[in-house]
Amino acid sequence: MAIAQEISFRLEQLILDGGLAPEQKMPSERQLATRLGVSRAVIREALHELQGRGVIETRHGKGSFVSRIISAEAEASQEGPLLQMFAGHPRTLYDLLEVREQLEGQAAYLAALRATPQDLHKITKAFSTLDQTDPLSNAKPDHLFHQAIVEASHNPVLVHVLNGLKNLMLLTVQASVANLNPREEMRNRITTQHRRIYQAIMARKPDAAKRLATAHVRFVHESMRDIERQGTKIIRVSMDQPLTDTTGKAHEPSSRV
Amino acid sequence: MAIAQEISFRLEQLILDGGLAPEQKMPSERQLATRLGVSRAVIREALHELQGRGVIETRHGKGSFVSRIISAEAEASQEGPLLQMFAGHPRTLYDLLEVREQLEGQAAYLAALRATPQDLHKITKAFSTLDQTDPLSNAKPDHLFHQAIVEASHNPVLVHVLNGLKNLMLLTVQASVANLNPREEMRNRITTQHRRIYQAIMARKPDAAKRLATAHVRFVHESMRDIERQGTKIIRVSMDQPLTDTTGKAHEPSSRV
DNA sequence: ATTACCCACTGGTCTGACCAGTTTTACAGT
């Protein structure tokens, strides 16, 4: 609940992590609304919250900008021109996956090593709600599954970094699951991969878990690249595409009169 | 202009003037909208602004309430919530290294794969200024060497993440070099590791580069843990030192190894 | 080349609807 809160929180994280540099222009309200799949009103409320907190400044007709002061402390020695092309650039998605490949592997490794019984229970729970034949819109369960594993690594830094990447991913593309799931064969292979990762962690086999998790992300990575190469455009949420609801039942957009 | 701003301002004045006592319930959004002659959306934006500033709290189905602790230190407790958790926590250092282990490996892998002649030149240059028998304070060359490799990976996301970790590391510990370098044997082994990584990248051997880089970080990791276990305390940067502090030369940052 | 205008952006506001919690009210059964 409290979508606006969550969004303001995420955006702040993104800024603090350096995903959005100071003085940089944020995406427009309409873009954010579309990308994040919420109404513009919610975006505006979230932005006002950040505004009240002094994180951003808004100029009529121009846009919203990250305040100079806020990130001054977050990134003492910020060498700017490295990370400006992030938003929306296709390559960023693959760069992201390249990094995730490593981190998810490490997370699985550590999880198999350190998970407490509670962690294992959480992972099991997330895993069980993963297979529900629900064709589209199991993006959320998928994410929860990975999230549970990452948290079981008991490495706060790892959690934090991967969370930051997730946020960046949200701004970049509404991707993987929406693209891969529709293809039956893909879905089966991914399901199998998930199961093997799950089993490796439950069996406390760190090296196997790491290998499988790494391979999983790499598989997704390569699959998306193949799809794109074949001409089938990756589904990107854009303004002209009213979002055919890939995220499922968070809120049914339906029967509006 | 900026009706929402004006309203949030007026409401805050009202609260500060005692018109609304702490813990007291504010008028409902619909009431405010009617009384002030604006739409409810504007009211909501104004309230979110106050919310972000910590002036009010809102509870679904109940209403908005004046916060107990108004303004005053509302901004004092507003600093980086995530950094605070990390800094000073001893374990964080090891968590950090655990993550770096993966990312440096990946960076070396990609560098061996993608480095342009210019990249190689930069790496070579950084590598050559690395060995100058200068016992202490070669933290900077060390950092430049790693930095050159990371940038040669041509993955902006990777660069960004590792840069963020470096900043975090600065807050955590002034570590590795200061701790490890004094020990002659350590220094030799580290130098050897550096040379091998360098050679692997120059020879375009991605897998070797990755393995060596990972092993390198792990070696540092384990060495520090051993040192700490022996009772020799790791040199840590005190927390009371504000990070915006620009005392200049005292900064011997770049705790890379 | 300069100017003026138009159009495509951006944020700002409005309306009216529906969803989701919370509290009150009112009516049924005892």
Add this chain to the structure above:
DNA sequence: ACTGTAAAACTGGTCAGACCAGTGGGTAAT
């Protein structure tokens, strides 16, 4: 009368689509 519970009548949360108001780039007329 008393009590329970169900139905209103609140509250904030979200949505959709519209229109107004600044901003800036491009283009046609000068």
